[in-house]
Amino acid sequence: MSDFNAIAQSRPDRNAEQFTEFYYKTFDSDRTGLMALYKDQSMLTFEAQPIQGATAIIEKLTSLPFSKIQHEVASLDAQPSNTEGGILVLVSGRLLVDEEQRPMSYTQAFQLLPDGQGSYFVFNDVFRLVYGAS
Amino acid sequence: MSDFNAIAQSRPDRNAEQFTEFYYKTFDSDRTGLMALYKDQSMLTFEAQPIQGATAIIEKLTSLPFSKIQHEVASLDAQPSNTEGGILVLVSGRLLVDEEQRPMSYTQAFQLLPDGQGSYFVFNDVFRLVYGAS
Numbered sequence: 001m002s003d004f005n006a007i008a009q010s011r012p013d014r015n016a017e018q019f020t021e022f023y024y025k026t027f028d029s030d031r032t033g034l035m036a037l038y039k040d041q042s043m044l045t046f047e048a049q050p051i052q053g054a055t056a057i058i059e060k061l062t063s064l065p066f067s068k069i070q071h072e073v074a075s076l077d078a079q080p081s082n083t084e085g086g087i088l089v090l091v092s093g094r095l096l097v098d099e100e101q102r103p104m105s106y107t108q109a110f111q112l113l114p115d116g117q118g119s120y121f122v123f124n125d126v127f128r129l130v131y132g133a134s
Numbered sequence: 135m136s137d138f139n140a141i142a143q144s145r146p147d148r149n150a151e152q153f154t155e156f157y158y159k160t161f162d163s164d165r166t167g168l169m170a171l172y173k174d175q176s177m178l179t180f181e182a183q184p185i186q187g188a189t190a191i192i193e194k195l196t197s198l199p200f201s202k203i204q205h206e207v208a209s210l211d212a213q214p215s216n217t218e219g220g221i222l223v224l225v226s227g228r229l230l231v232d233e234e235q236r237p238m239s240y241t242q243a244f245q246l247l248p249d250g251q252g253s254y255f256v257f258n259d260v261f262r263l264v265y266g267a268s
Contacts, residue, residue, distance in 0.1 A: 045211045045213060048209070074264075077182065077262065079177045079258045079260060081215065081257075081258060082216065088222070088243065088245055088260065090241065090260040092241050092264050105264050107262075109224040109243040111215055111222055111245075123215075124213045126211045128224065128226050128241075130241065131239075132237070
């Protein structure tokens with residue numbers, strides 16, 4: 001409970017915020033750099049397609065059919081996901097691809113787990129475009 | 135890995151699907167019935183407001199300022215969240231409140247944990263309205 005209160009008081013939790021900032025900055029500049037955030041046991045469900053393992057995940061992310069992308073985070077929430085330092089992160093935001101002028105909305109949930117070296121890796125990653133929001 | 139593959143193959147995972155169907159059906163008919171799905175350690179972050187514990191969570195949900203609500207799930211994804219049977223669920227959808235005709239989009243992430251009696255309880259729950267989707 002104290003973990004949640006601590007996170008709640010610094011909402012959005014600083015670790016989740018730092019991770020998210022790094023994640024999208026890297027995604028938008030050089031997707032191959034995301035490799036360091038995933039491990040063999042990491043899972044990505046990208047628009048309903050399940051992918052497992054850092055290598056396969058980066059293959060998927062780097063093969064997405066756009067050359068430019070820009071994420072803009074609209075909301076970021078974090079909760080402790082277990083008693084071992086895991087963090088559940090829910091992001092909603094907008095993204096622009098290539099020369100498209102109209103942003104698309106998306107939602108993305110992560111579970112971050114401590115990597116044993118003072119940082120985190122992505123254990124769960126679920127991405128969805130959100131259609132038809134008002 | 136086999137867990138993820140098993141879940142992926144039956145996507146959306148049946149447990150996540152059954153939970154989600156029950157959750158929104160109960161939410162839309164009698165919010166007090168959600169009490170059974172939360173425990174003292176459960177966390178809800180509702181539009182950035184953190185709440186902990188089944189009683190406080192149900193107080194929040196039942197005090198929301200509308201008398202009728204209808205959720206419509208647009209997407210549902212599930213991944214195992216740990217090796218003890220936990221499930222991460224990401225939902226996106228639309229909701230209508232009272233006599234409003236224009237749906238609002240929302241996203242909601244859950245972590246479900248086994249309750250030791252063959253069912254699940256909600257450990258993490260994060261809810262956000264999504265604005266400005268195309």
